[in-house]
Amino acid sequence: MAKDRPPPATGGPWILEFASLLVVVNQSVIVFVFFRFTGCINWPRRNLLSAEKYTRFHGFSSSSTSSALHPFLPLFPSPRFLLTLLPAHHLRTRRSPENPPPINRPNSFQWNSIIRDAIDSGRFDSALCLFSSMLAAGVRPDRFTLPLIARAVSALPGSFGLGKAIHSVGIQTGAFSNVYFCNSLLDLYVRCEEISDARNLFDEMPCRDAVSWTTMISGYVQHGEISQSSAAFRRMRMAGAEPSSVTFAVLGKNADGGRQLHCLAIKVGFSSHELVQNSILTAYSKMGLLREAEKLFDSMEKKTVVSWNILISAYSSSEDFLGVLQCFQSMMSELPPSSETLTLIISALSKFGALREGQQIHCHAVKSGQVDMILQTSFMNFYAKFSDLSSSFLLFQSEGMSRNSSITPWIAMMSIYIQNEHFMDAINLFKAFQRLGFDPNADALRCLITLYARLGSLLLGKAVHCRLIRNGFFARSHMETMIKTSILNMYAKCGCIRLARSCFDEMVKRDTVAWSSMIEGYGIHGRGFQALDLFHQMQEEGIEPNSITFLSLLSSCSHSGLVSEAHQIFNLMSEKYEIKPELCHYTCMVDLLARAGELNEAMNVIQNMVVKADGRIWGSLLASCRVHENVEIGNYAARRLFELEDDNAGYYVVLSNMNAGDERWKASERMWSSMTERKLERRAGWSYIEEKGGGLSMFVAGNCLHCKREEIYESLRYLSRNMEEFEGI
Template identity: 35%
Template sequence: MWALHTPHNFQSSSASTHFRFPTRTSSRQPICSLTLNPSNPTKTDANYNQLIQSLCKQGSLKRALQVLPHEPDPTQHTYELLILSCSRLNSLSDGLDVHRHLADAGFDQDPFLATKLINMYSELDSIDNARKVFDRTHKRTIYVWNALFRALTLAGYGQEVLDLYHQMNQIGIPSDRFTYTYVLKACVASESLVSLIHKGKEIHAHILRHGYDALVHIMTTLVDMYARFGCVSYAGCVFDSMPVRNVVSWSAMIACYAKNGRPFEALELFREMILETHDSIPNSVTMVSVLQACAALAALEQGKLIHGYILRRGLDSILPVISALVTMYARCGKLELGQLVFDQMEKRDVVSWNSLISSYGIHGFGKRAIQIFKEMVSHGVSPSHVSFVSVLGACSHAGLVEEGKMLFASMVKEHGIYPSVEHYACMVDLLGRANQLDEAARIIEEMRIEPGQKVWGSLLGSCRIHCNVELAERASRRLFELEPMNAGNYVLLADIYAEANMWDEVKRVKKLLDARGLQKIQGRSWIEAKRKIYSFTSVDEPNPQMEQLHALLVRLSTEMKERGYMPQTKAVLYDLEPEEKERIVLGHSEKLAVAFGLINTSRGETIRITKNLRLCEDCHSVTKFISKFADREILVRDVNRFHHFKDGICSCGDYW
């Protein structure tokens, strides 16, 4: 005999031996009596299936599983609901249990249920079991294949999907429209270092050949795939070719621009979306990308307008949107506004906290960032790997070496998070900037995962700051192998040689750069004034005020020299006369932007500038001078962090 506890969500009288279905008519008629002997099937046993199904629908999986052994003949539908319940309740052990029952009953060759099982294991992060189900299923319908493709893609096994897809084609099973979306995603979900873009283009061709090029879902996936490969123009071509677009397509294309360093285009496309479409109304997902674009541009006025739009559209209570707002304000130099948005949040998740931590980090408030990190933990929010990237980054900007080491050690010990390349890169950066280059190198040697370009890149960057030729050569050797087309690495190495006066070596590196058809990334600074964004490069570009700007800089330079300013020209990669070098650094884009700000903004207004590269030392010291004797606050965001210049002092404490 067996007994069941009374489910609390059942209307039950004091007699706990009777189950009642909660029905709309509140019938009190017992459907089946569980005191019956289940091994002796009677007519009422037909209701066990119904009972199990009903329990599943109510979320009482445990009870459904207790009833299951007593149903002599569970139906496909019963198993389906059981499987779905296991995913919903996130219980792998129950899932395995259901799977066992189903196999015992001979249902495991049912392709419909195999699909469901694969989906279940996928959601329960048990990819091996999903594979097993697939392997054991003889009759593999396209649904079964697609389910496995989806599961493997989500788990990051893109290459495996593509191999299986090849097999499927060999056998002659035709793809359907769902197959294409999964295999396209598989191309970018590959953990391998080789780019699978060729594969993606091949599948793109298949899609065109099979006439699937009018389907919004597939086309949007293609846009997204090219976006993730960084092929912005390809994504744009697909987007332009779409006969029908919807919110998701627009959002994907806007995200493509926002994530690939094309924030202007992102905002432009958003404008177009609003003005030219009637059926594609921007949603919260769209707005997140738009906010990212504003953040990238440091376009505060734009960002405020977008914030207004978000409020009008009632999208201001959606977590991702709010986190993006926090970041946008902080990256536009308004840390206090970011904090305000954060304070007003009713609910916070780990991402909201991460936004705030990294915001304080890039503004150089390392201690405050650590404090917020601890506050998050004390609120019961478990840090994610990004939390550690953010907080370690904050330590790095503020030179908090000991604190960073302690946090790094706590990752595994206290939070069970194993450091990834990103975390190692943070540590190398932290130690390297603090001139503990040997220890940074030691960390790399002790890494149990492949260091990769991020880590070597951090080391090379630190070598640039502290002019360590030997280590720089080691790091760059690896980097030239890993990312031969990244001009930045060659330039860093050349910088280091130049500072060490090794001009032959500088020439050699430059030749390497030329041989690969690469160019030094041009320095660019921009400033928002009167709702427009003005962009400057060191090369003369048509700007009506250019002469005026140059004249102002020459005058300032003379004045500064009288007060002890010494031009620092080591960023110049040519072996030139000092005067010539001086002339070059005086034309740096950041100084032009500062001069423009002095002329075109009112006194008392903070000059806010953004730069695409790391601030050079000469620009840094000149801006300090200017902040003092022009009595202006100047806020500069370089590629890594903020510099807040005031009274001749920079918030970075000359440590950046």
């Protein structure tokens, strides 16, 4: 047996997770024994664990297992190890083709052929079960087997740990020298967003082909490391590897360098390739180069549905409503739109507030039979944008309320209720969801976390946090950052900034969203300087801020009254990072200046904006004018405000009180008369109260019928007395 053992790996110390494979005969179960070790992969013989001891340790039958262990017996070290099982959905057994083939004593070549057939037909679970049966039959994998298994593993979701195991076995068996095997592992690491592991593997590969380079470039693009993707492409050409059409398609996802990519495609002869043309079209779209995108589109000999979809998306991103409609009409005259096209159109119409046109698209989709689950969900969101929640719920009922339906419509409907502040409806929907026997996935639980964050319900939010831990979602590396960011937001909005920071510090990988969320959390708690310190730390770690990051920073400055710091951040955004200020950034600046009493400067910001001011900006200015008793600017803001929103009773009340404070009684009376004529009523203030035990109760200001009104008002009086002790609150 010793001479059959592959030669030990060399090249310095390794810190790996290695997996030896144990098969339980007559069952399609693969057990992976993970352990960590330091040193070369050449263990002393005394550390090997015998098949009999290993079998007795795990309670399996020795006679049924020793033969299965035989091929991999030299790979069992005895130090620390952790027994884990493949997820249950990887281990489904069927009569065919997972069972051993009806061939007497099949060899590795025959097993490889059957495993390859399963992979080629997309049955990756079956391929793993076949591999299990192969080992159970005592057939030792050859140099072609592990590359196949690596390909199967790379196609399975959440399989990073399993991929590391296969990686380690590949090093031991010599499969690491196979470029196909390495490319499969590289693809797995990129899919799992483990870009550092992918980079290490890429650097250690003995040989690289165009697929290797393309996969690595794809990983950089997906991870937002645009400069790294461009550098990798340059190194690829210097290494003599010829880029393929897929390479250009991957580079097209990079929003930078569309013109250079187009020129290079012409130079190497790929300019007429459909995949490359669509890729360059996507790059132009992301860069906002609409004219270049139109020229390229017009020059294309064959315009597919994908090409039309990219151009429609480009018009939508450029906020060209007429262009979207004209492009869609032109497409209809040449070829029928797909459900993806209709999804793009309905999303654009929602953004432009085109209710009537959206209803027409809905009728067309129903008549043509193109309404699938994704499009139905888009229509639900479309009607919700116009506050027509009854139509959204009717669509949800037709799609989602059955045991056999997908979980997606449920999550979409819950999100709609949360966005429109129908919180109790969202909670009741989740309860109905559970009654039907659905097992909430990570997206459903994230939606629930968002709900409890909006309600400020700390106990219920903690309960969901515990459920996420119990269900093992944090163990899945591709979900960890996303889920912990949601939990971070929840704790920050529920008043627990310490727990929010703990979540942030525990993250293995922090993306821009995580940094922005933590900055926003500090801002909510009035810790503006800590928010700025965190931003400087973000810059030092090389994380590129985006428009949301700067919005969080400006909001933090606004909550803390940091006027000069806000000016610096606002200028930094456009000068260094070339991020064009949006309406939300201007709103923060106006709110900050107005709160600080610098009303004239706030007016200058509004007048010099490159976008049109909306009701939020004028409303913020009006509220500050009342606080600082500036009736002149307040009346001007009110006139602009009523041109945009003349049905908001709150603005009439603010203006009336401001005029009354300046003893302009007639002007104050006119506001109340206008409210009466328009039949406007000010909505009473309300809040959800978290009771002991985690229950939620709604309390409306002035409500004399609430069963706990005395306790509520006593708590309010206690808070008011304590707040008066702090100046400025």
